[in-house]
Amino acid sequence: MNLDLIFGILQIVLIATTPLVFAGIGELVTEKSGVLNLGVEGMMLVGAVSAFIILVITGSYFLAFFVSILSGIIMSGLFAFLVLFLMSNQIATGLALTIFGIGLSSMLGKQYIGTPIDGLSPWFFVIFSFLIVFLVSYFFYKTKAGLILRAVGESHNSAHALGYSVIKIRFLSILFGGSMCALAGSYISICYAPMWQEGMTAGRGWIALALVVFATWKPERVLIGAYIFGGVTILQMNLQALGLRFPGQFFSMAPYVATIIVLVLISSNKLRIKLSAPASLTIPFYKGR
């Protein structure tokens, strides 16, 4: 193997994994505050299509990403309104968000399928994805606000008793998650692909959800996990391109199987699950009268 090939593969892995990092870190922040949002795939798709449409109409990359992130905020805001103010079931609401997002993105993007655009270089976003992981990590473990966010996710009643606004903190965490998912989507439609196609995120939203669990809710591990998952995918493509005959489906299912194994390992020990998963995950907060 020559060096060029290795560098080539490394580049592809970096470019392909970045959206997983964005969506994963966004969902991690949401889950750390005690909310499970299964709408990642839907928010990514709406983010992808809105960025694409705005780019085609205005030609401005800045506006494209701006509107895309706005779409993520609106989508996750809808979710936040339902689960925080109407105390709806988080699992069902998240699924509804994904189903709604798949439909909405297909409808909005219908006339843009096959429209050519000039893709944007991905490298700024690749670097930004590393930066955001370290920023989130710093925020969680070195700042007071981060500590409060984690406290809300562990025990919302205690956080409430200490005078912190559980609803406000969760609201902001959900919005951050939504905007990161939309960013991941717009990266795919503008830098990675670059084009629009129905359902183009191709299940990356579900991988991102798996990723957060695989990372045992730790920011740096999201980065590591994303590169393991992303690397496996690229490895599989390259091996198949080299003409190796083997069932690639087993590579594709590896992230999900690995996540289940990690979940079993951390859950079988009561202390370990306490140290990993936010204790209030999926439990709604009702402060009474």
Next chain:
Amino acid sequence: MNSLFPSIVSRSQSSGLMNFFVPIISIVLTLITGSIIFVLLGFDPAYALYTFFISPISSTYGISELFVKATPLALIAIGLSYCFKNNIYNIGAEGQLTMGAIFGGGIGILFHDTNAFWLLPLMIFGGAIGGSLWGLIPAILKTKFNTNEILTSLMLVYVALYILDYLVVGPWKDPFGYSFPKSRPFSESGRMPLLFDGLRVHFGLIITLFLIFVSWFIFSKTIFGFQLKVSGYSPKAARYAGFNQTTLVLFAFAICGAFAGIAGLAEVSGPIGLLYRDISPNYGFTAIIVAFLGRLHPIGIIFASLVIALTYLGAEDAQLFLQIPSAVGFIFQGLVLFYLLGAELLINYKLTYKKLL
């Protein structure tokens, strides 16, 4: 003077009246929102709604198609209610459906040149076993290792889908299929019998109605149904009464998996007739909407499955006549669930206006 905004107050007892009205309210709100979306897209809303909700079922064939789509939805949803009643979040029915199709369909492929009366019952049995084995994985992991069943059942969906994909492009590929990713067709006796000549509605509907009736009996007339309900309402009371939560979890998952597996088998041996990649247009996930919309009640689930099946048919007609992508059906499904979940608040909480003075 009253405050401007209502405040939310917990009800001492959940409202039965609201339990009945909330699904209706959410369907009405979805239709209103849908018309607004159609207007924004530049369609005459009356014509669009007619195309979406009336024209698909204005023929005998259309009504038959409605039942074809409603069959798997209702069957999976009634299975899910065993889990949801006990507050177990099995969201992996799509995977259990797929595994049922693989097990049952595998039997069909093995006996592709056999014509015998026992073939279809064996395939149905295989479907039930496949689905319930797949459902038991998250159940065993939950009871033995305390894992979160939401995450494991969801992950297993994708594992099952990739296994099916592997089988139909690999070992089970039709040797005469011009390398299309599909299996051999099942033999005639491995197909669900059609109920009427020329219509696609099949025997799976009878199985579904039978299992819904059995479930109604279990929910309302047996100790097991009572235990499910009690441990759903109050796990502490259930523990105090000595109900075995482990058994309940295992049974709920096994039954739900079996129902979803039968639904998957009914799809491949009914309208499809062989195994291929996309055997289910998300029935396993959509059935979650049906279960919620039907309030986990057998009769409610029957009505809800018809309503949601209509969104599938309407989306196909909308694509044909309005040139809207068929995914618009997902918008309606998402909306109805949003409204339903939002309005559910009215069941367990009430809105009151606090007196300010």
